[in-house]
Amino acid sequence: MSVDQNPTAPRPPSSRSTTASASVIPDFDPVPPGRPRRRYAVVGTGHRAGLYIEALRGEHADVGQIVAWCDPNPGRIDYYDEQDGLPRFRPDQLEEMVARCRVDVVIVTTPDLHHAEMVDRALRAGADVVVEKPLTIDAPGCRRITRAVRETGRDVVMTFNYRYAPRNSSLREVIAAGLVGEVTSVHFEWALDTVHGADYFRRWHRDKANSGGLLVHKSSHHFDLVNWWLNDVPERVFALGGLRFYGDGAAAQRGLGDRPERGTGTPGDPFSLDLRDDPRLKALYLDAEHHDGYRRDLDPFAPGVSIEDNLSLLVEYAGGAALTYSLNAHSPWEGYRVTVNGTAGRAELEVIERSFVELDVNGRVVLDPSATPGATADDGLRPQRDRLVVQRHWERPQEYAIPDGIGGHGGGDAILLKDVFRRDLRRGSDPRARAAGCLDGVRAVAVGIAANRSLQTRLPVDVTDLELGVDLV
Numbered sequence: 001m002s003v004d005q006n007p008t009a010p011r012p013p014s015s016r017s018t019t020a021s022a023s024v025i026p027d028f029d030p031v032p033p034g035r036p037r038r039r040y041a042v043v044g045t046g047h048r049a050g051l052y053i054e055a056l057r058g059e060h061a062d063v064g065q066i067v068a069w070c071d072p073n074p075g076r077i078d079y080y081d082e083q084d085g086l087p088r089f090r091p092d093q094l095e096e097m098v099a100r101c102r103v104d105v106v107i108v109t110t111p112d113l114h115h116a117e118m119v120d121r122a123l124r125a126g127a128d129v130v131v132e133k134p135l136t137i138d139a140p141g142c143r144r145i146t147r148a149v150r151e152t153g154r155d156v157v158m159t160f161n162y163r164y165a166p167r168n169s170s171l172r173e174v175i176a177a178g179l180v181g182e183v184t185s186v187h188f189e190w191a192l193d194t195v196h197g198a199d200y201f202r203r204w205h206r207d208k209a210n211s212g213g214l215l216v217h218k219s220s221h222h223f224d225l226v227n228w229w230l231n232d233v234p235e236r237v238f239a240l241g242g243l244r245f246y247g248d249g250a251a252a253q254r255g256l257g258d259r260p261e262r263g264t265g266t267p268g269d270p271f272s273l274d275l276r277d278d279p280r281l282k283a284l285y286l287d288a289e290h291h292d293g294y295r296r297d298l299d300p301f302a303p304g305v306s307i308e309d310n311l312s313l314l315v316e317y318a319g320g321a322a323l324t325y326s327l328n329a330h331s332p333w334e335g336y337r338v339t340v341n342g343t344a345g346r347a348e349l350e351v352i353e354r355s356f357v358e359l360d361v362n363g364r365v366v367l368d369p370s371a372t373p374g375a376t377a378d379d380g381l382r383p384q385r386d387r388l389v390v391q392r393h394w395e396r397p398q399e400y401a402i403p404d405g406i407g408g409h410g411g412g413d414a415i416l417l418k419d420v421f422r423r424d425l426r427r428g429s430d431p432r433a434r435a436a437g438c439l440d441g442v443r444a445v446a447v448g449i450a451a452n453r454s455l456q457t458r459l460p461v462d463v464t465d466l467e468l469g470v471d472l473v
């Protein structure tokens with residue numbers, strides 16, 4: 001399995017293709033002869049860092065090289081540094097790392113709560129930044145990052161890979177071409193299943209102080225998509241939600257009984273993840289536990305969950321469109337549905353990433369049914385597919401063809417990497433405007449931060465009242 005996706009995430013056909021349609025691949029100039037490679041440091045050498053490390057050691061090795069690691073856990077650095085013996089630094093040594101290793105760009109792949117500090121310090125130390133989503137988890141984090149960008153004039157690239165999934169780019173094309181007219185409302189439903197959804201309740205994400213909850217950690221992807229599809233910015237947000245399924249309280253209420261503290265060593269339980277079953281998970285987390293005590297496989301019903309698993313939002317956009325959004329993290333299938341209503345008709349995107357969760361004879365989840373001979377990755381009623389249907393007033397529905405992408409996250413990851421590492425070699429601008437920066441990052445987390453406040457106050461929240469440090473328009 002490739003490193004680009006969490007092993008609990010579904011791998012539908014859209015995430016398995018190895019070649020992409022030329023229409024979704026940006027055009028780049030060749031590297032000018034003799035041009036030095038950009039020097040990258042990876043800050044946070046966990047799971048997601050692997051995507052960037054693999055890219056810089058492989059396809060993009062001609063334009064960039066990794067020159068340093070930064071992580072408090074030496075075990076996870078060891079996993080990536082097997083051959084290279086590169087200099088390694090603790091988080092408190094970030095400035096020293098940038099100076100000593102002449103770092104041009106810092107890649108920030110730490111847990112979300114550290115993004116603001118690491119981005120701010122990297123910019124002020126003299127490096128540009130590539131940061132994973134979410135940009136940060138709260139309003140002070142937005143203020144800290146936007147101030148650092150203003151004061152240093154340096155560059156922050158947000159890696160919104162979902163924009164690069166061809167199905168999502170296609171919906172943008174449909175809207176931009178005016179096929180549905182002026183957008184009046186969007187209905188967006190995201191379902192995470194009991195494998196991938198449960199995973200947020202096992203890891204550091206389960207504590208809202210680390211991740212901002214799913215509204216920030218996960219939904220910032222989705223809110224970025226809506227902002228980008230509509231080319232608009234959110235103004236007002238109202239949210240309802242809570243922890244209804246995972247966590248010890250909900251489990252006790254449903255009479256779930258005694259649960260194991262962690263998944264490793266728990267046979268026959270569909271909510272347990274045994275880190276020993278995946279060599280990469282074992283090396284990155286189980287074998288590195290003794291350094292920092294972090295357990296990546298907590299039971300999703302163990303005490304300490306402070307994030308929500310059922311969320312419903314109303315969002316008003318500056319241009320007048322309304323978004324209704326919902327996220328459920330314990331669905332029996334995984335995927336999403338988006339409906340865009342416009343003055344000329346409607347577009348409907350349906351994505352089924354995993355049609356059901358399959359258990360083996362021992363009651364354990366089959367993580368990648370497509371890899372098991374004879375197994376059924378699909379269900380006849382709910383086939384794994386991406387389907388975009390456009391229907392204009394007084395016309396029959398038409399299926400809008402979705403081109404192939406490459407690799408994880410709906411075929412988006414590998415195309416994103418080209419744009420991250422070869423941006424300055426791009427030939428012409430991207431008609432899909434997929435590249436994202438700091439302002440896009442703030443616009444995306446603005447919805448989740450406002451929604452988190454709304455959950456507390458039970459009132460609608462104006463995004464301007466959050467004082468995010470920058471005008472969103």
Ligand SMILES: NC(=O)c1ccc[n+]([C@@H]2O[C@H](COP(=O)([O-])OP(=O)(O)OC[C@H]3O[C@@H](n4cnc5c(N)ncnc54)[C@H](O)[C@@H]3O)[C@@H](O)[C@H]2O)c1
Nearest residue numbers: 044045046047048071073076091109110111112114132133
């Ligand atoms: N775009 C996507 O689809 C996608 C997918 C997965 C993860 N992510 C994002 O990537 C980031 C990392 O997630 P992950 O799944 O790799 O988590 P992880 O827990 O596997 O890795 C995080 C790493 O950061 C290290 N770390 C902790 N504090 C640090 C600090 N102050 N400085 C440097 N390193 C520190 C940890 O020791 C760990 O090695 C998150 O922000 C997450 O939202 C994005």
